[in-house]
Amino acid sequence: MIDVRPVAEDEFDNWHRALDTGFLQDPVLLPEQRAARLRQFQPGRLLGAFDGARCVGTFRSFAQEVTAPGGAYVPSNAISNVTVSPTHRRRGLLTRMMREDLAAARERGDVIATLIAAEYPIYGKHGFGPATWATNWTVDVGRSGLDPRWAGPEDGARIDLVDGAEVRALGPKLSERVRAVTPGAIGRDELWWDARTGVARFGRDWTEPFYAVYRSASGEAEGLVAYRCEAKWEGQQPDNAAKVEWLTAATPAAETALWRYLCSIDWIAHVKSGWRAPDSLLPLLLPDARAARVETHTDWLWLRLLDVVRALEARSYERSGSLVLEVLDEDGTAGGRYRLEASPEGASCTPAGGASAELTLPVAELATVWLGDGSLARLAALGRVQEEREGAARAADALFRTSVRPWCPDSF
Numbered sequence: 001m002i003d004v005r006p007v008a009e010d011e012f013d014n015w016h017r018a019l020d021t022g023f024l025q026d027p028v029l030l031p032e033q034r035a036a037r038l039r040q041f042q043p044g045r046l047l048g049a050f051d052g053a054r055c056v057g058t059f060r061s062f063a064q065e066v067t068a069p070g071g072a073y074v075p076s077n078a079i080s081n082v083t084v085s086p087t088h089r090r091r092g093l094l095t096r097m098m099r100e101d102l103a104a105a106r107e108r109g110d111v112i113a114t115l116i117a118a119e120y121p122i123y124g125k126h127g128f129g130p131a132t133w134a135t136n137w138t139v140d141v142g143r144s145g146l147d148p149r150w151a152g153p154e155d156g157a158r159i160d161l162v163d164g165a166e167v168r169a170l171g172p173k174l175s176e177r178v179r180a181v182t183p184g185a186i187g188r189d190e191l192w193w194d195a196r197t198g199v200a201r202f203g204r205d206w207t208e209p210f211y212a213v214y215r216s217a218s219g220e221a222e223g224l225v226a227y228r229c230e231a232k233w234e235g236q237q238p239d240n241a242a243k244v245e246w247l248t249a250a251t252p253a254a255e256t257a258l259w260r261y262l263c264s265i266d267w268i269a270h271v272k273s274g275w276r277a278p279d280s281l282l283p284l285l286l287p288d289a290r291a292a293r294v295e296t297h298t299d300w301l302w303l304r305l306l307d308v309v310r311a312l313e314a315r316s317y318e319r320s321g322s323l324v325l326e327v328l329d330e331d332g333t334a335g336g337r338y339r340l341e342a343s344p345e346g347a348s349c350t351p352a353g354g355a356s357a358e359l360t361l362p363v364a365e366l367a368t369v370w371l372g373d374g375s376l377a378r379l380a381a382l383g384r385v386q387e388e389r390e391g392a393a394r395a396a397d398a399l400f401r402t403s404v405r406p407w408c409p410d411s412f
């Protein structure tokens with residue numbers, strides 16, 4: 001019999017060995033990695049599956065806030081570090097850990113649960129759906145049409161190279177400003193900044209990247225980028241790439257200037273954008289937008305609605321309308337018939353009682369449109385959403401869609 005239960009702090013190494021095993025990492029924890037990892041330890045939020053003394057399954061959740069359209073921070077149960085050892089797979093251990101964790105999240109009053117899925121087929125059966133997408137571009141600088149003589153912003157703004165200490169001083173305030181207006185964004189805690197500046201070491205061989213800050217004419221830090229160089233010379237010609245680790249910009253001017261900066265660095269022939277919003281400014285700020293080639297376009301933040309009423313009321317709507325939804329939740333308690341009355345002034349979601357549903361949909365499909373992305377008309381065409389009234393899927397799309405696509409800049 002496998003025991004699924006919370007992990008005590010003195011079992012952490014045993015748990016971590018199983019985590020490394022599941023993620024195919026060498027199961028050796030260096031002291032500084034251990035110290036960083038232990039900072040994530042929260043009693044009750046680390047689950048383990050134990051076969052006798054040996055940990056064979058891992059699961060971690062933690063408190064998170066996700067920005068909804070309109071800027072509300074919605075309490076989320078973020079899930080990470082999910083593994084089951086290859087010796088114990090497909091016996092329902094993930095299912096047991098997930099059920100236990102989601103039940104606790106509902107009990108706490110979390111509105112949603114979130115995760116980044118390692119593989120697409122794992123989490124749909126637990127009620128999760130992909131709610132934000134990300135795109136990764138490589139810019140061919142020589143083809144971009146950008147003026148190679150660029151020497152910095154000309155409007156009184158400036159770009160400066162900074163070190164990790166300055167990033168830590170400037171970054172949190174800037175990030176807070178950005179996440180308030182970025183549906184799908186999540187908070188960055190102190191550990192996030194420590195890990196990005198080498199104070200906390202999750203990997204084995206961290207070295208400092210280059211950091212550059214954009215300051216507007218008023219002196220306000222409005223953009224930060226961390227990047228590394230992938231060195232390559234061919235026949236005495238530089239063919240190096242600037243690889244962006246993260247880029248945070250609070251204004252279009254800051255974002256444009258930072259991409260412009262990266263594309264102007266001598267010896268840099270390519271800029272690898274890292275994961276960006278699918279409707280990022282990047283390709284269109286190049287005179288030749290095709291010089292930004294899409295490397296990958298992928299699902300990113302997966303969501304599970306735990307409380308449909310609070311989730312639908314927490315976000316804003318760009319249009320007015322009402323809708324009766326029959327939400328199906330086989331593996332949870334979010335199912336039911338709900339009436340959503342929404343307008344740019346606010347929304348109410350109430351049990352719909354005996355009113356006829358206009359749209360019947362699994363809770364996972366509702367999650368895919370909650371942040372303003374996705375298409376219920378597309379899901380109806382696939383038979384994954386049922387229209388009880390003709391045209392209801394399009395009407396629902398008109399209500400849920402947002403003019404800017406949601407984006408989660410971070411992984412966890």
Ligand SMILES: CC(=O)SCCNC(=O)CCNC(=O)[C@H](O)C(C)(C)COP(=O)(O)OP(=O)(O)OC[C@H]1O[C@@H](n2cnc3c(N)ncnc32)[C@H](O)[C@@H]1OP(=O)(O)O
Binds near residue numbers: 093094119125
């Ligand atoms: C948020 C994150 O941490 S993402 C990281 C997820 N972890 C990994 O990918 C590491 C490698 N993989 C693993 O450790 C394991 O295979 C896990 C954790 C994904 C699954 O654990 P298991 O205990 O085998 O899952 P469990 O037995 O509960 O499976 C439940 C169902 O999901 C399905 N399933 C689970 N994993 C997968 C997968 N990778 N691909 C397709 N189906 C899957 C099972 O087939 C099963 O389906 P069924 O109910 O129709 O029979």
